[in-house]
Amino acid sequence: MNEKTRPPARGEAAPTTGASDSWSSKPEVDGKGPATLPGLGLRGTLLFLWRQLTSMQTALILLMLLAIAAVPGSLYPQRSVNPALTEQFLEENGRWGEILDALGFFEVFSSPWFSAIYLLLFISLIGCIVPRVGVHLRQLRAKPPRTPSRLTRFAGYTRTELPGADADALLERAHKALRRSRYRTEVREEKSSRSVSAERGLLRETGNLAFHIAMVGVLVCLAGGQMTSYRGQITIIEEQGFSNSLTQYDSFESGAWFDESQMPPFRFTLEDFRATYVQPGESGNVGEPRSFEADVLVTTPGQEQRSQTLQVNKPLHVDGASMYLLGNGYAPEVTVTDPQGTVVAEGPIITVPLGDMGYSSQLVIKAPDAQPEQTAVVGFFLPTGTIDDQGPRSLYPDALDPQLALTVHQGDLGLDSGVPQNAYEVDVSTLTPVTGEDGNPVLMRLYPGQEFELPDGTTVSFDGLRRYAAFDIAHDPFERWVLVSALIAVGGLILSLFVPRRRVWVRVRSTADGAVLEVAGLARSDDPMLEEDVRALATTLQAAQDGPRDSAHRPQPDRPSQAPQDPSEGSAQ
Secondary structure (H helix, E strand, O other), X not given: OOOOOOOOOOOOOOOOOOHHHOOOOOOOOXXXXXXXXXXXXXXXXXXXXXXXXXXXXXXXXXXXXXXXXXXXXXXXOOXXXXXXXXXXXXXXXXXXXXXXXXXXXXXXXHOHHHHHHXXXXXXXXXXXXXXXXHHHHHHHHOOOOOOOOOHHHOEEEEEEEEEOOOHXXXXXXXHHHHHHOOOEEEEEEOOOOEEXXXXXXXXXXXXXXXXXXXXXXXHHHHXXXXXXXXXXXXXXXXXXXXXXXXXXXXXEEEOOOOOHHHOOOOEEEEEEEEEEEOOOOOOOOOOOEEEEEEEEEEEOOOOOOEEEEEEOOEOEXXXXXXXXXXXXXXXXXXXXXXXXXXXXXXXXXXXXXXXXXXXXXXXXXXXXXXXXXXXXXXXXXXXXXXEEOOEEEEOOOOOOEOEEEEEEEEOOOOOOOOOOOOOOOOOHHHOEEOEOOOOOEOOEEEOXXXXXXXXXXXXXXXXXXXXXXXXXXXXXXXXXXXXXXXXXXXXXXXXXXXXXXXXXXXXXXXXXXXXXXXXXXXXXXXXXXXXXXXXXXXXXXXXXXXXXXXXXXXXXXXXXXXXXXXXXXXXXX
């Protein structure tokens, strides 16, 4: 060995004059710096992101985020369901309400952030399901995997020597027993033996796929319903009617693909509304509602008129729409006459409940045609009224002692400004109250049938009392398909949780005096009964042999074993 090629002695530095003198393949040892990995590139990066998005873990995270994102929709009023309550919340909460409104908390299900989670979940589920469907279809067509060469490694392994047994008959018996237990089976010829490989539980994966496909169906149907559905709210006074057209709704919202011409042409009349409450001496809190019922007369083209009673959980269904009882209240009949004797307001007036147990309600009447000045009558309707130190209030929600407590204001109501106004509100701070001789505003307390004349000649009369009901009319063509998809999802989830997937093998080898039976199994999911079932199968096959058997020939497991997660031999996977 010459000087140039000899290895360095102990303590001697390795030569670094050239690549041929290097004793290491690691660049950092040779002084060339750390190794650099090749970049993913655009295609690799996109593929990596796609695999992350379509993983089951990501789908579960997005599903959880969607559930969390839907929580504000149940905590805060939604404009699409109750616009009036939403505006009331904004007025009561000031800056905090404005922040929530800017974040879309009052239109949760149409907000950009909710839609983004929804779309990502949809893409994730599709990307996760499509390849799994192909794999599962191939599994359904494929034969059970071949019997591994060494069954001792598998769950419930049992070896039994059966003197005088016919190996072929024993194998056929095992084949039939497995078939009766709903296994897919395959008899295989081996070098010195024959075996039956059996598999069961593919419905577990079928159920899992059905669950995820049904979840996609739910998402598609919800999106389709959002695009094609409509929902509107109406308020109808007793003995008045409604015709299903856009101009008749108090509020109306529809999807982007909604076609007005497809609205069902029905109409109905509210004939009577009844409400019952807990009375003194009955169980429950006095004044709590017990029932609400609305009798309506429905007219549909081509059909006879029909009467139906709507309740809170009993809607009215017509072709293309469903009508739900949403709320109720009182509509006192009031007549207002200006100083010149002209009737400027007349009829039942819808009042707005203030939310107390007694159903105290706010009443607003606007008379823009009154002379010499526009007039507004504001106050309260009290079903069972009293006026004390707490002011006007109602003691009980039923109309046992109905009263009106009113004041009259005059001035410019601002109806000609072009700015939309709430029909049930008026800003009295810009108006002048009608006062008496003492200079104080005139306070009126009216009972049914009474009339009050103010000093300026304006008269207000309480002529009668009716009830009104608020209805929600909605149509969603995908509603039934959402239900079907949800039921399929539940069924698929049950299958995926309770159907065990397992494989069982039976090997029979002929001997000089009989046959040797080997039975083992492999759990492909959580299956605590597998070992017991495998040994029961071995016992059944032995017991089926003719003649008594010695106890020494009873099936015995060679040793306790657990099903391997990834066996290296055989085709158990």
